[in-house]
Amino acid sequence: MELVVIVAALALLEYTVFLLLAGQARGRAGVAAPATVGDPRYERHFRVQMNTIEQLVIFLPSLAMFAYYVSEPVAAGLGVVFIVGRAMYARAYVTDPARRGPGFGLTFLANVVLLVGGLIGAAVRML
Amino acid sequence: MELVVIVAALALLEYTVFLLLAGQARGRAGVAAPATVGDPRYERHFRVQMNTIEQLVIFLPSLAMFAYYVSEPVAAGLGVVFIVGRAMYARAYVTDPARRGPGFGLTFLANVVLLVGGLIGAAVRML
Amino acid sequence: MELVVIVAALALLEYTVFLLLAGQARGRAGVAAPATVGDPRYERHFRVQMNTIEQLVIFLPSLAMFAYYVSEPVAAGLGVVFIVGRAMYARAYVTDPARRGPGFGLTFLANVVLLVGGLIGAAVRML
Numbered sequence: 001m002e003l004v005v006i007v008a009a010l011a012l013l014e015y016t017v018f019l020l021l022a023g024q025a026r027g028r029a030g031v032a033a034p035a036t037v038g039d040p041r042y043e044r045h046f047r048v049q050m051n052t053i054e055q056l057v058i059f060l061p062s063l064a065m066f067a068y069y070v071s072e073p074v075a076a077g078l079g080v081v082f083i084v085g086r087a088m089y090a091r092a093y094v095t096d097p098a099r100r101g102p103g104f105g106l107t108f109l110a111n112v113v114l115l116v117g118g119l120i121g122a123a124v125r126m127l
Numbered sequence: 128m129e130l131v132v133i134v135a136a137l138a139l140l141e142y143t144v145f146l147l148l149a150g151q152a153r154g155r156a157g158v159a160a161p162a163t164v165g166d167p168r169y170e171r172h173f174r175v176q177m178n179t180i181e182q183l184v185i186f187l188p189s190l191a192m193f194a195y196y197v198s199e200p201v202a203a204g205l206g207v208v209f210i211v212g213r214a215m216y217a218r219a220y221v222t223d224p225a226r227r228g229p230g231f232g233l234t235f236l237a238n239v240v241l242l243v244g245g246l247i248g249a250a251v252r253m254l
Numbered sequence: 255m256e257l258v259v260i261v262a263a264l265a266l267l268e269y270t271v272f273l274l275l276a277g278q279a280r281g282r283a284g285v286a287a288p289a290t291v292g293d294p295r296y297e298r299h300f301r302v303q304m305n306t307i308e309q310l311v312i313f314l315p316s317l318a319m320f321a322y323y324v325s326e327p328v329a330a331g332l333g334v335v336f337i338v339g340r341a342m343y344a345r346a347y348v349t350d351p352a353r354r355g356p357g358f359g360l361t362f363l364a365n366v367v368l369l370v371g372g373l374i375g376a377a378v379r380m381l
Contacts, residue, residue, distance in 0.1 A: 002380035005319060009373035012312050016369065019308065033351035034294070034301040040161070047161040053311055054146065057180055058139050060315055061187055065132060097160035115143065119136035126129035167288070174288040181273060184307055185266050188314055192259060224287035242270065246263035253256035 004067040007079035008060060014083055015052050018090060022049045044097060048090045055086070055107050062114035069121025075114065082110040131194040134206035135187055141210055142179050145217060149176045171224060175217045182213070182234050189241035196248025202241065209237040258321040261333035262314055268337055269306050272344060276303045298351060302344045309340070309361050316368035323375025329368065336364040 022045040029039030036046055059082055067075035089103025149172040156166030163173055186209055194202035216230025276299040283293030290300055313336055321329035343357025 002376045005323075005376045006373065006380070008315060009319060009369060009376065012315065012369055013373070016312060016366070033347070033354065034297040036301075043161040047163070049308070053308065054176070054180065056311055057183055058143060061135060061139065065136060069132075093160070100160065112143070115136060115139055119133065119140070122129045122132045122136065126133065170288040174290075181303070181307065184310055185270060188262060188266065192263060196259075220287070227287065239270070242263060242266055246260065246267070249256045249259045249263065253260070 003076045004063060004072050007076045008063055011083050014086055018049045018052050022046045044094050048093050052086060055111060058111045058115055062118050065118030066114045069125055070117050078110045078114050082107050130203045131190060131199050134203045135190055138210050141213055145176045145179050149173050171221050175220050179213060182238060185238045185242055189245050192245025193241045196252055197244050205237045205241050209234050257330045258317060258326050261330045262317055265337050268340055272303045272306050276300045298348050302347050312365045312369055316372050319372025320368045323379055324371050332364045332368050336361050
């Protein structure tokens with residue numbers, strides 16, 4: 001179980017970095033809370049953070065399901081794909097939002113395989 | 128355990144559909160990232176997705192707690208109420224945001240019962 | 255296990271209160287969905303809710319990891335710090351967003367200790 005727990009923790013550490021970068025960009029741009037718009041660079045960092053939450057909501061439970069019902073090493077591998085895809089996404093988005101596609105696609109693909117695979121694995125186990 | 132895992136996975140699949148619909152609405156409306164406003168139809172889809180995250184944050188851990196400490200079949204039934212309520216919510220919101228109340232109420236009610244029931248179940252077990 | 259489950263449920267109850275306060279502030283201010291801006295007081299409540307999601311994404315899995323691999327009583331104690339920090343954060347933010355620092359710092363500190371501690375605990379167990 002530890003393998004997949006470590007992958008989950010690394011994905012959360014990556015998210016924590018995005019959160020800190022968004023906070024730093026807010027400070028540098030002088031965007032006062034509660035506003036979340038007003039500076040293009042801050043908005044990009046903020047959207048990287050928010051979109052990562054949007055994906056983590058699928059990722060964490062699906063990683064656990066897939067690891068339990070299908071295969072823990074494969075789940076861990078797909079988790080690494082998720083983490084790498086998110087890094088690509090964040091890097092591209094901050095440079096030019098139009099280039100965020102490949103990183104998004106990689107994380108989304110990992111999520112879909114984990115979720116659908118985990119669902120099928122649980123259904124097969126129940127029958 | 129599989130019953131409630133399958134219900135959780137179906138709720139995540141429903142959320143994935145909302146995520147794809149929001150992405151499609153962004154493309155059709157031509158709202159360029161990082162903006163999340165500027166087109167009413169896209170904004171509705173985006174808020175359906177975001178509000179679903181706001182509820183999933185309660186739903187997934189509460190479903191697990193209730194299933195473990197109270198009753199797995201009842202947890203699964205409340206999970207189905209959540210999924211149906213979310214579908215009603217999404218359908219109504221995209222048509223007319225003012226009509227989102229019933230679907231929201233249904234998912235929120237399921238969440239409150241799962242959360243408070245799970246909390247009481249865990250407290251009773253500890254004592 | 256019940257101790258840490260109860261702490262997690264209390265954090266989710268606190269979040270549910272923030273969610274209800276944001277909904278109430280939306281109604282009072284007359285901000286019609288799908289808008290999430292337009293009234294300073296509503297925007298503050300909305301950001302309290304959203305920022306709490308941003309932190310719960312780290313908190314819930316990290317609490318479980320730390321409790322399982324390191325120490326359940328310490329995890330529960332850090333969970334109480336999280337809950338108290340969030341209450342301070344919400345109270346300060348609604349009064350004056352510039353004063354949200356200490357509450358944010360407390361919850362973020364609890365999260366970092368839970369996440370890094372849980373990661374180290376899992377890595378040590380695997381080796």
